[in-house]
Amino acid sequence: MKFVDEFREPEVITKISEEIRRLADPRRHYRIMEVCGGHTHAIYRFGLKDLLPSNIELIHGPGCPVCVLPMGRIDDGLAIAQNPDVIFTAFGDMMRVPGTQGSPLEHKARGMDVRIVYSPADALKLAQSNPDKHVLFFAIGFETTAPSTALTLVRAKVLGVHNFSVFSNHVTIIPAIRAILDSPDMRIDAFIGPGHVSTVIGCRPYEWIAKNENKPVAVSGFEPLDILQSIVMVLRQLKSNQARIENQYKRVVPWEGNRAALRAMAEVFELRPYFEWRGLGFISQSALRVRAAYAEWDAEQRFDIPGVRVTDPKAAQCGEVLKGVLKPHQCKLFGKECTPEHPIGALMVSSEGSCAAYFNYEHRKTEMVTSIGSVA
Amino acid sequence: MAHGAGGKASRRLVEGLFAPLLFGSSSEPLGDAAHLDFDGTKIAITTDSFVVKPLTFPGGSIGELAVNGTVNDLAVSGAKAEAMVVTYLLEAGLPAAVLEAEVRAMGKAACTAGVTIAGGDTKVVEHGKADSMYITTTGIGRPLPGLKIDARAVRPGDKILLSGPIGDHGITILLARGELDLEADLNSDTRSILPLVEVLAHEAGPGVRWMRDPTRGGVATSLNELARDSRQGVVLSEEMIPVRDAVRGACELLGLDPLHIANEGQFLAVVAPEYANAALHALRLAPGGEDAQMIGEVREQPSGAVLVTTGYGGSRIVDMLVGDPLPRIC
Amino acid sequence: MCLAIPGQVVQLFPEQPNTALIDVVGVRRKVDLGLLQDDLPVEGDWVLIHVGFALSKISEEDALDQMRTLRALGEAESAIEEVQGYGLENAENKKVS
Numbered sequence: 171m172k173f174v175d176e177f178r179e180p181e182v183i184t185k186i187s188e189e190i191r192r193l194a195d196p197r198r199h200y201r202i203m204e205v206c207g208g209h210t211h212a213i214y215r216f217g218l219k220d221l222l223p224s225n226i227e228l229i230h231g232p233g234c235p236v237c238v239l240p241m242g243r244i245d246d247g248l249a250i251a252q253n254p255d256v257i258f259t260a261f262g263d264m265m266r267v268p269g270t271q272g273s274p275l276e277h278k279a280r281g282m283d284v285r286i287v288y289s290p291a292d293a294l295k296l297a298q299s300n301p302d303k304h305v306l307f308f309a310i311g312f313e314t315t316a317p318s319t320a321l322t323l324v325r326a327k328v329l330g331v332h333n334f335s336v337f338s339n340h341v342t343i344i345p346a347i348r349a350i351l352d353s354p355d356m357r358i359d360a361f362i363g364p365g366h367v368s369t370v371i372g373c374r375p376y377e378w379i380a381k382n383e384n385k386p387v388a389v390s391g392f393e394p395l396d397i398l399q400s401i402v403m404v405l406r407q408l409k410s411n412q413a414r415i416e417n418q419y420k421r422v423v424p425w426e427g428n429r430a431a432l433r434a435m436a437e438v439f440e441l442r443p444y445f446e447w448r449g450l451g452f453i454s455q456s457a458l459r460v461r462a463a464y465a466e467w468d469a470e471q472r473f474d475i476p477g478v479r480v481t482d483p484k485a486a487q488c489g490e491v492l493k494g495v496l497k498p499h500q501c502k503l504f505g506k507e508c509t510p511e512h513p514i515g516a517l518m519v520s521s522e523g524s525c526a527a528y529f530n531y532e533h534r535k536t537e538m539v540t541s542i543g544s545v546a
Numbered sequence: 547m548a549h550g551a552g553g554k555a556s557r558r559l560v561e562g563l564f565a566p567l568l569f570g571s572s573s574e575p576l577g578d579a580a581h582l583d584f585d586g587t588k589i590a591i592t593t594d595s596f597v598v599k600p601l602t603f604p605g606g607s608i609g610e611l612a613v614n615g616t617v618n619d620l621a622v623s624g625a626k627a628e629a630m631v632v633t634y635l636l637e638a639g640l641p642a643a644v645l646e647a648e649v650r651a652m653g654k655a656a657c658t659a660g661v662t663i664a665g666g667d668t669k670v671v672e673h674g675k676a677d678s679m680y681i682t683t684t685g686i687g688r689p690l691p692g693l694k695i696d697a698r699a700v701r702p703g704d705k706i707l708l709s710g711p712i713g714d715h716g717i718t719i720l721l722a723r724g725e726l727d728l729e730a731d732l733n734s735d736t737r738s739i740l741p742l743v744e745v746l747a748h749e750a751g752p753g754v755r756w757m758r759d760p761t762r763g764g765v766a767t768s769l770n771e772l773a774r775d776s777r778q779g780v781v782l783s784e785e786m787i788p789v790r791d792a793v794r795g796a797c798e799l800l801g802l803d804p805l806h807i808a809n810e811g812q813f814l815a816v817v818a819p820e821y822a823n824a825a826l827h828a829l830r831l832a833p834g835g836e837d838a839q840m841i842g843e844v845r846e847q848p849s850g851a852v853l854v855t856t857g858y859g860g861s862r863i864v865d866m867l868v869g870d871p872l873p874r875i876c
Numbered sequence: 877m878c879l880a881i882p883g884q885v886v887q888l889f890p891e892q893p894n895t896a897l898i899d900v901v902g903v904r905r906k907v908d909l910g911l912l913q914d915d916l917p918v919e920g921d922w923v924l925i926h927v928g929f930a931l932s933k934i935s936e937e938d939a940l941d942q943m944r945t946l947r948a949l950g951e952a953e954s955a956i957e958e959v960q961g962y963g964l965e966n967a968e969n970k971k972v973s
Contacts, residue, residue: 726905727905727906727928728903728904728905729904729905730902730903731902732902791901791902792901792902792903794901795900795901795903796900796903798881798900799881799900799903799905801879874879875927876878876879
C-alpha cells in the first residue's frame with residue numbers, strides 16, 4: 171500500500187529505534203503524551219513500546235471521542251430512536267458503548283432500527299431512500315470528522331432532505347490539551363500531536379503549548395516511522411532545551427490547515443458554552459452544536475431529549491488515567507469489575523481508550539516475550 | 547447477539563451452559579467433531595448451522611457454505627465426510643426460485659466434495675422469523691488413519707501451518723451487504739479442505755497434533771482456543787501471514803484486523819517440527835495449497851495467549867473476538 | 877477520529893464535480909471531494925480518506941523527502957559511532973577549542 175508500507179519498513183524502524191536510544195539521556199525519565207486515540211491504537215498495534223528504552227514513557231491522552239462521551243448523551247440519542255419511525259445510525263465505534271439501558275447494539279437486539287454507517291453521507295443517502303422514516307446520525311469525533319458532518323448537513327439543506335438530523339457530540343482538541351496542562355498533578359515533557367485533526371486545524375493552534383507552556387510538540391502521522399520520527403523530534407528539542415511546533419506529517423498536514431473544511435464547520439456549527447467530558451468534567455468552549463440556520467437538521471432542536479447527567483462510579487479513576495497520573499492497571503477496577511466486555515468507565519468502552527488498549531494488547535505480555543527473535 | 551459470533555461469548559455459552567448440562571463429565575477439550583466408538587466401529591459426527599446475509603455472494607452461497615462447512619469440520623477433526631443430512635428452515639414468502647438455486651448449489655457442492663446427502667427435513671416459519679433461509683446440517687464420516695487430533699499433545703516448538711490467505715470470506719460478505727458502499731474484486735474462499743487435509747495426513751500424519759478451520763472469529767479466535775486448550779503460548783510472525791491486497795485494503799479502510807475475519811476454505815494445523823517443512827512443501831504442491839505458509843510456532847510463553855510479532859521487534863497480544871468485528875473510524 | 881487511509885483518485889465524474897472514485901489496493905469507493913474544493917484533485921492524485929470524504933492531498937514529494945531523511949538519520953549516527961570507536965573524536969574536539 172503506497173504511503174503506508176514505506177513507513178513500516180523494518181530496517182528503517184530498527185535504525186530509528188537505535189537513534190532514539192542514543193538520544194534518550196539515561197539520567198532522565200521522559201513522559202511523552204500522544205494526544206490522539208488513533209496514535210494510542212497505532213502504538214499498541216505496531217508494538218512500538220517494545221522498541222523504546224525504559225526511560226521513555228508514553229502517556230495516552232484524551233483524544234478518544236468515544237471515551238470522553240458522557241453516558242447521558244448516549245441515552246439521549248437512543249431515546250430519540252425509541253420512536254419506531256426513527257433509524258439510528260452511527261459509526262461502528264459507537265455500537266458497543268453502553269448507555270444506562272444498554273448499548274446501541276443491545277437496543278438493536280431488542281428491536282430498535284440501528285445501523286452502522288461508514289460515512290455521514292451514507293446516513294443521508296439512507297434518509298433519501300427511506301422517505302417515510304427519519305434518519306438520526308449520532309455524530310462523534312474531533313475536528314477530523316466534524317467537517318464531514320458539516321458538509322453532509324450543507325448537502326442535506328441544498329438537496330432539501332428533511333427526514334434527516336444530526337445529534338452532535340463533536341468536540342475540539344485544544345481545550346482537552348489545556349485541561350491536561352492545567353491539571354496540577356500532571357507532568358508531561360512533550361506532545362505527539364494529532365496528525366489528522368491537524369489536517370483540518372493546521373499547526374498554529376498548538377503554538378501556545380510551546381510559547382506559554384514550554385513543551386515541544388511534533389504533529390505526527392500514524393505509521394510506525396511517523397510516530398518514531400516524532401519521538402526523535404521531541405527528544406532532540408528536549409535535549410537542546412527548545413520548545414517549538416514541528417510538522418512531522420508534512421506530506422498531509424498543511425501548516426495553515428484546510429480552509430474549505432474550516433469554512434464548512436463555521437457555516438454549520440458553533441461552539442457550545444460548555445460541554446461535559448467523561449473523566450475530565452465540564453470544559454468551556456470545547457464542543458460543537460448545530461447553528462440556528464441548520465436548526466431543522468439539529469436533532470436536539472427537533473426532538474425532546476431527557477438530558478439526564480449520568481456520572482461514573484467514584485471508584486472509576488478514569489480522570490487520573492486520562493491525565494497520565496495513573497497507569498490503567500493502577501486503577502482499582504481495572505481487569506476486575508472493569509473490562510472491555512463490561513466497561514465501567516470511559517477508557518474501557520472504546521478499543522483505543524487507554525485501559526482497553528492496555529487490557530487487549532499489553533496485559534498478558536511477559537518479560538520473556540520482549541526478546542523474541544524471528545519465528546518462522 | 548454476541549454469542550453467535552464465534553468468539554468469547556460463544557465459547558462461554560458452550561462451556562458454561564451446554565457442556566456441563568449435555569456433554570457429561572468428559573474432560574476432553576471441545577473440538578469441531580465428535581469421534582465415537584461403537585464396539586469397534588469408529589464414526590465421526592458433527593453438526594452446524596448456516597446463517598448468512600446475503601444468501602448469495604461472490605464465490606458462493608449458503609448451500610455451498612453448508613456442505614463445505616460440514617465437510618471441513620469433520621476434516622479438521624481428522625475424519626473424511628461420507629454423508630450428511632440437512633434441515634432447511636424457510637421463511638414464508640421465500641421465492642421458489644431462490645430455494646431451488648440453493649438446493650442445486652448444495653447438490654453441486656456435495657458432488658464436488660464427495661459427500662452423499664442422505665436425507666433431510668424442511669420447516670416453514672412465519673414471515674420475519676427466518677431471514678429467508680437457515681440451514682442446519684449433521685455430517686458423519688470415517689476417521690482418517692494415522693491422525694490423532696488432541697490439543698493436549700501440542701508442545702513448545704511445534705509449528706503452525708496455514709493453508710492460504712485469510713479474510714476473503716468475511717470481507718466478501720461485508721462488501722456484499724452493500725451498506726459500506728465498497729467494491730472489490732474479491733470472492734468467498736468457500737471450498738472443501740479435505741483434499742489438503744488428506745495430503746497433510748499422508749505426508750506428516752504422526753506429526754499432526756491439532757487442526758481447526760478458522761471460521762467465525764477468524765484465525766485469532768481459533769489460535770486462542772488452541773492456546774487455552776493446550777495451555778501453551780502461540781507466537782505468530784506477522785509478515786508470514788498471507789493476506790490478499792483487497793482484504794488488506796478493506797481492513798485498513800474499516801479499521802479491521804484480518805486475524806479476526808471469518809474464513810470458509812482454510813485450515814490451521816499444528817505440526818511437530820521434524821515434519822513441518824515436508825508438510826508445508828507437500829501442501830504447496832497440492833492443488834489449492836499453493837499459498838500455504840508456516841505462520842508461527844508454539845512456545846511456553848505467553849501461556850494461554852496469542853502473540854503476533856512484527857519484523858522489527860515489536861509485538862502485540864491478539865485476543866479472541868467478542869462479538870462481530872465492527873468497522874471503526876477512530 | 878483518526879483512521880484515515882491514502883487512496884488514489886481513479887475516476888472523476890463531470891456531472892458530479894465533488895465526487896471521485898478512489899482506489900485502495902483494489903478496494904474502491906466513491907468519496908466526497910467537498911473539503912478539497914479549493915484545490916480539487918485530478919485523476920492519479922493521492923488523497924487521504926476519512927469517513928467517505930477526502931481530507932487532504934498527499935504530497936509524494938514530501939513523502940519521499942521524509943523517507944530520505946529517515947534513512948539518512950540512522951546512517952549518520954552509526955557512522956559517527958564508528959568514527960568515535962577509532963578515537964578520532966578527541967582529536968576533533970581539541971582542534972575546535
